[in-house]
C-alpha cells in the first residue's frame with residue numbers, strides 16, 4: 575500500500591482528506607500536525623512537525639510515496655509569517671520530498687491567474703505562484719489543483735454560519751484578532767438581518783467549489799497517471815454571481831436577502847490601510863479585492879468525469895447544511 579502524508583492535516587481540507595483516506599483504507603495515512611492533533615481515525619499515523627522545521631519534514635517524509643500539501647496561513651491560529659511558513663516552509667518541504675524520494679506532490683493552488691497587480695498586493699497569490707514554480711523545477715512528479723473560491727468559506731463570508739454546520743475544523747473558525755472580531759459582528763448577517771455582503775460587483779461570477787469536491791479530486795489524483803506533472807483547473811458545476819448566491823440563501827431561508835457589495839477600489843484601499851497593523855487581515859482583504867475584480871468561470875465537466883468526481887451544486891450544498899442545522903438544533 576502506498577503511503578500518503580498530508581501536510582496541513584489539522585485544517586479543513588487536510589482533515590477531510592485524512593478522514594476519507596483513513597475510511598477507505600486504500601493507503602497508509604500520515605498526518606503532519608504542529609500541536610495537538612484533531613481526533614483522527616485510529617489508523618492515521620500522526621507526525622509532529624512544522625514547515626519551518628526541516629528535520630521534522632525529513633522524518634515525516636521518510637518512506638512516503640505521495641505528499642498532499644494543503645497548509646496555508648490565510649487564517650492562522652497563532653503566529654504566522656508568509657515568508658517563514660509558506661515561502662521558506664514549502665521550499666523545506668519540497669527539498670525533504672526530493673531527498674526522501676517522494677514520488678508525487680499534490681498542491682492546492684488558485685484559479686485566478688498570477689497577474690502582477692495581484693502578486694503585488696496579495697502574499698497568498700505570491701506564495702502560490704512561488705510554490706507552483708518550485709514544483710515545476712523540482713523534477714518530482716507534481717499535481718497542481720487550481721481552485722476557485724470554496725463554497726465552505728465564501729458562502730460563509732457573505733454573512734452566514736450555515737456553511738460551518740457540522741465542520742469540526744472550519745477554516746473560518748480559525749480566525750483570530752481583528753478578523754475574529756469582524757466575524758463575530760457580521761458573521762451571520764444573512765440569518766440575523768437579511769443582509770449578505772460581497773466583494774466588487776454583484777454580477778461577478780465564480781465557479782464556487784465545495785471543499786468536499788476538492789478532497790475528491792485530491793484522492794482521485796493519487797496514483798493517477800493523468801494527474802502526473804499536471805496543472806488541473808477544477809471547479810463547481812455552475813458559475814454563480816454573488817447576487818445568485820444571495821438569492822439561493824433567500825430561497826432556502828424563506829426570507830428576503832439583500833446584497834451589499836463592497837466596491838473593489840475600497841477593498842484595495844483597505845488592504846493598504848490595514849497593512850501596517852495586520853498583514854494577515856490585509857492579505858484577506860486583498861484576496862476579496864481580487865475575487866471582486868476577477869471572476870472564475872471554469873468548465874470542469876470533462877475533468878470531473880475523467881476523475882470520477884460528482885460535482886456538488888450550490889443549492890444542494892446549502893440545503894444539506896440547512897438540514898444539518900435543523901437536525902443538530
Ligand SMILES: NC(=O)c1ccc[n+]([C@@H]2O[C@H](COP(=O)([O-])OP(=O)(O)OC[C@H]3O[C@@H](n4cnc5c(N)ncnc54)[C@H](OP(=O)(O)O)[C@@H]3O)[C@@H](O)[C@H]2O)c1
Pocket residue numbers: 581582583584585586587588589607608609623624625626643644645646647648649650651652658659663682683684685721722723724725727728743744745748
Ligand atoms: N478557501 C478557498 O476558497 C480556497 C480557494 C483556493 C485554494 N485554497 C487552498 O486550499 C487549501 C485549503 O486548506 P484548508 O481549508 O485546509 O486551510 P486551513 O483550514 O486554513 O488549514 C491550514 C493548515 O495549514 C497548517 N499550517 C500553517 N502553517 C503551517 C506550518 N508552518 N507548518 C505546518 N502546518 C502549517 C495549519 O496548521 P495549524 O492547525 O497548526 O495552524 C492548518 O492545518 C489552502 O492551500 C488554500 O490556499 C483555498
